[in-house]
Amino acid sequence: MEIDEPNGPKRKGPTPITLDWDQLLSREDGGDDRPPELEVIRSNKKPKESSENIYQSEDLEMVVKSDRELKESIARFKRNLKTLAHKLRDGGERLRVSLKRHEDELERRLQRQLMNKVENECAEMIQVSDSDDGVSRGQKQGDRKSLSSPSFTKLFDKKLEDPEDLKDSRTVNAFEEELFYIKPCNGRRGRPNNQVAAKGRSRMALSSSSEEPSRSSKSGLVDCEKQTTSNDDKPTSSFSVPNSPQGPPSSNLRPRTRRYYNVVEEDPPVQTTAQFLEELDPCVKDATLYYPSRDDPDAVEVNHADMGCLAPEAYLSSTIMNFYIRYLQQPTSSSESTTCNYHFFSTYFYNKLEKLKYEEDSFRKFRKWWKDVSIFEKAYILLPVHESAHWSLVIICFPTKEDEQGPILLHLDSLGLHNSKLICDNIKRFLKEEWSYLRKSGTRLDLPISDEIWENLESKMEHKRVTVPQQKNEYDCGLFVLFYMERFIKQAPERIKKKDLSMFRRQWFQPQEASNLRPAICNLLVEEFRKVKEKESTPLSQLLD
Known part of the structure; x- marks a missing residue:
């Protein structure tokens, strides 16, 4: 298209677009200016949880x-x-x-x-080390070509241009001196550049090699096995060439190579159970410990063989678990008023509970496990669970009356392997049966829960799997259960409330703290065995006094 300008020649330019705005903006709906309504419909589909968030x-x-x-x-x-x-x-x-x-x-x-x-x-x-690089030495640009050329080329050109060498008909002799230095040495490396001999000395060496072959071969072996050391203190091998008039020779004519060594870090051997038992204090051998005392009807019996489960990477046995549970129950100046508000079941209780047949006579006999202790009046019940070669812990909490809430079952698992719902359902059934038994017997209790909750206890119980620190191996699950107990006793309030559940989190403590319980229990047992030995060695007359 050509465009006419008022005071000039025609020029070419783009064709303008003509738009019919009335036609484009015409409305068939009678000119209604209201925008169309946007209808938002909620989807019933729940968004799938991203695997990235699950495993973040x-x-x-x-x-x-x-x-x-x-x-x-x-x-x-x-x-x-x-x-x-x-x-x-x-x-x-x-x-x-x-x-x-x-x-x-x-x-x-x-x-x-x-x-x-x-x-x-x-x-x-x-990477080639070139000590005579003209650029690195700051020399002129015009000298780069001659300095960067190979030293052999320089030497060869010099020999061809030397009139003295041209007179000699034996052209091989032109490089007689140089061939000495690069001559193969019985398959070994050439003479290092820091061992270059003088001209007269080299000829002497050539003449003496025919007279004393044994001596020359020996010296060649020593020279060829020597190595030079570069600036980075790494051994490199090289051979030397005579100096050229055009410039200093290159220190290395072939690329440097490094030797790589694959260093395998071997773990120290793990101490076996037999070695662990052999190295225990002599007071543990041939002795039996009844904890907390021989007169206690529920005393835990520990002997030398039971200590084997405290060896490195060993699984804790029920005997050692029950010993430490009894240790946590012992009153101290700081926890005397606290532990009385707890009830601890032994490690054997849950296995019996799983096999229980809920008949009237069977359950009455089963109640001997808590020996007429009013478990509903306690603030907490701690129940260790051993199933599928793994330990976990259930804590039964009875909240305050102000919360108007029934018992809460908390499941703490250091590997997440146990079925929380199945375990808590078994415990709920046991609590319902005990609740029904007490109601039929007409036992009057000083309950911390309201009468309304008590009357409908069967439907008021709930369970929760809490987030706790996880073990870093497969053999410390028993230690984590014991450490869960110990840490909970120290930090739990007198009666739990909903807001107190925030104490459970993955950063509750460092996993190494639980793993360190293994040597601590061992030292505690050794100390108890020492007390037993001291009693056995003390005369009876002194004990009576």
Whole structure:
């Protein structure tokens, strides 16, 4: 298109677009200016929880783990899958997902290490040390070509241009001196550049080599095995060439190489149970401990063999678990008024509860486990659970009357392997049966809960799986249960309230604190055995006095 200008020639330009605004903005609805209404419809579909959010905390823990810890976690997951997967509600699906994520992280790290190694080797192969680089020494640009050219080329050109050498018909002799230095030495490396001999000395060496072959071969062996040391204190091998008139020779004619050593960190051997028992204090051997005393009807009996479960990487036995539970029950100056408001069941109680047949006679006999203790008047009931080669803890809490709430069952699991709902359902049934038994017997109780809650206790109980610190191995679950008890006794209020449940979290304590309970229990038992030995060695007359 051509555009006419008023005072000038025509010029070419873009064609303007003509828009019919009346037609474009015409409305068929009678010119109603109201915008269309937007109708928002709620979807009944619940958004799926992202797997990234589910495993976000696990990823954070996995990233900070070392390669050794990552391999230990993978081995632990594989063992748990082999022994516990068929007993879990999800068939071990969660364990498989965690195992896959850990294996992928380990594979990613190995690939990254391999790539770094390849890159380093390539960089070393192309790196050549050139001490006479004209650019690095600040020389002129015009000299770069001659300085950067190979030393052999310079020497060769010089020999061809030297008139003295041209007169000699034996052209091989032109390089007689140089061939001495680069002559093969029985398959070994050439003479280092710091061992270059003078001209006269080299000819002497050549002549003497025919007279004393044994001596010359020996000296050649020593010279060839010597190494030079570069600025970075790493041994390198090289051979020397004579100086060229054009400039100093290159110190190395081939790329430097580094030697890589694969250092395998071996874990120290784990002390076996037999070695652990052998190294125990002699006072433990041939002695039996009744804790807290021989006169206690519920005393825990411990002997030398029972101490074996306190060896490194060993699983805690019921005997040691019950010993420490009884230890936590002992009144002290700080906890005397606290522990009386607790009731502790032994480790054998839950296994009996699972097999209980809820018949009138059977339950009446079963009540001997708490020996007429009014468990509903307690503030807390601590119940350890042992199932599928794993320990966990259930705490039954009776809130205050002000909360108007029934008993709360809290499940604490350091690996998340136990079925919380199944375990809490078994305990709820036991509490309902005890509640029904007390109502039929007409026993009057000083209950902390309101009458309305008490009358409808069967429907007022609830359970909750709380978030707690997790163990870093597969053998410390018993220690974590004992540490849960100990920490809860120190921090729990007189009666729990809903707001107090915030005390349970993954940062409640450091996992190493629970693992450190193993040597602490061992030292405590050794001290108790010493007391037993002292009593046995004390004459009876002194004990009577």
